[in-house]
Amino acid sequence: MQVGEIGPSRVMIVTEPVGQQRPARMATWVMTRLTSPEYTAIQLTRFQAATGLAMAGILAALVLTANLGRNLRRERRQREQLHEELRRAEHLAALGKLLAGVAHEVRNPLAAIRSTAQLFQRLPPSARDPSMLDPILQSVDRLNALVSRLLFFVRTGHEERRPVDVNAIVQETLALLRAQADSQHVVLQTELAPDLPMLFGSASALQQVVLNLATNALQAMPGGGTLLCRTRRLEGPPRLELTIADTGPGIAADELPHLFEPFHTTRQEGTGLGLALCREIVQQHGGCIELDHQQGWGAVFRVTLPLSC
Incomplete structure (x- = not known):
């Protein structure tokens, strides 16, 4: 049997012919792949390096994911805060417009009541007619209707x-x-x-x-x-x-x-x-x-x- 190296990580084993007859009735050879200790050390070093790089990548991915999650939560809070501020601004704008409308609607009946009452006071008692107070009653009814609608407007959704x-x-x-x-x-x-x-x-x-x-x-x-x-x-x-x-x-x-x-x-x-x-x-x-x-x-x-x- 002969053994010969054919590479840094392989050897070849060849058997002699079996028997004395020529040609031999049976001859076998076996090729076996072996790994040298130096090659094993090199492969282990490479594996350790690859594993280290993979673990570092996983760790970096986890850190980036955590940072992304924090950023998303912060942006969501900021967006909700901006939405709330916008809602408040719209509410204040609507409230201001509503109050301006209320002031306008209330001022007209009040002016009619005041002018009618002043006119009634300036007239002598003999010229005063109860029917002259009808505009006051109409203005009061209009104010009452306005207040009733405003109350219904405010209470909407709570029935x-x-x-x-x-x-x-x-x-x-x-x-x-x-x-x-x-x-x-x-x-x-x-x-x-x-x-x-x-x-x-x-x-x-x-x-x-x-x-x-x-x-x-x-x-x-x-x-x-x-x-x-x-x-x-x-x-x-x-x-x-x-x-x-x-x-x-x-x-x-x-x-x-x-x-x-x-x-x-x-x-x-x-x-x-x-x-x-x-x-x-x-x-x-x-x-x-x-x-x-x-x-x-x-x-x-x-x-x-x-x-x-």
């Missing part, structure tokens, strides 16, 4: 919620307005869905929405017309739709951007809180209110409320 029959609310509200409609020769029409499900909400608040929209519709038709109230169920996701339409002149295009702003009104006797209150109530119920346009109708208000709220 007791329970299952509500919207069809019943529409019928009750139209019954309250029937005498005014008859005096104006306005026809009241209803298209109420018979299978309308119950809506979880505030009955008094939703009735205020119907009352404000229907009252606005009547005021837009002093010479007669038609007022339509329609309810139906919408699918995907399940919603309830209430439509109140009139055959009045409609709403001018330049009024649309300010339609739901508080104290914005086109009528001298209006307070400008009706539509703003309607939007606030509808939004508190998770819904939306919008002005639609349909052929043959004037102003068409569509209120959509989710049935799952």
Whole structure:
């Protein structure tokens, strides 16, 4: 048997032929791969170096991940803080606008009360007529209505919620307005869905929405017309739709951007809180209110409320 080296990490073993006959009946050779101690040390050193680099990479990744997490949390807190500051700024701006509107609406009746009272005082007792005080009573009634609407506006969202029959609310509200409609020769029409499900909400608040929209519709038709109230169920996701339409002149295009702003009104006797209150109530119920346009109708208000709220 002969052994010979054929490389730094291999040796070759060759056996002699078996037997005396030539050629030999059987001859075998075996090639065995061996590893020298020097090569093993080199490979071990390389493995240790690679392992060290891998561990260092893992450690660096963990550090970077921790830093990234801290940065994300800090940015989220900053974003929430900015959002809160923006919300406060918007709230203060809305509050300032609301207070300015309140001051304007209160000042006019107070001026009428003051001027009427001064005029009444200057007249001799014989010329004083109790009917001269009617403007004072009218101004007081207007102030009372303004305060009532403001209180309802502030309390919106805090009413007791329970299952509500919207069809019943529409019928009750139209019954309250029937005498005014008859005096104006306005026809009241209803298209109420018979299978309308119950809506979880505030009955008094939703009735205020119907009352404000229907009252606005009547005021837009002093010479007669038609007022339509329609309810139906919408699918995907399940919603309830209430439509109140009139055959009045409609709403001018330049009024649309300010339609739901508080104290914005086109009528001298209006307070400008009706539509703003309607939007606030509808939004508190998770819904939306919008002005639609349909052929043959004037102003068409569509209120959509989710049935799952």
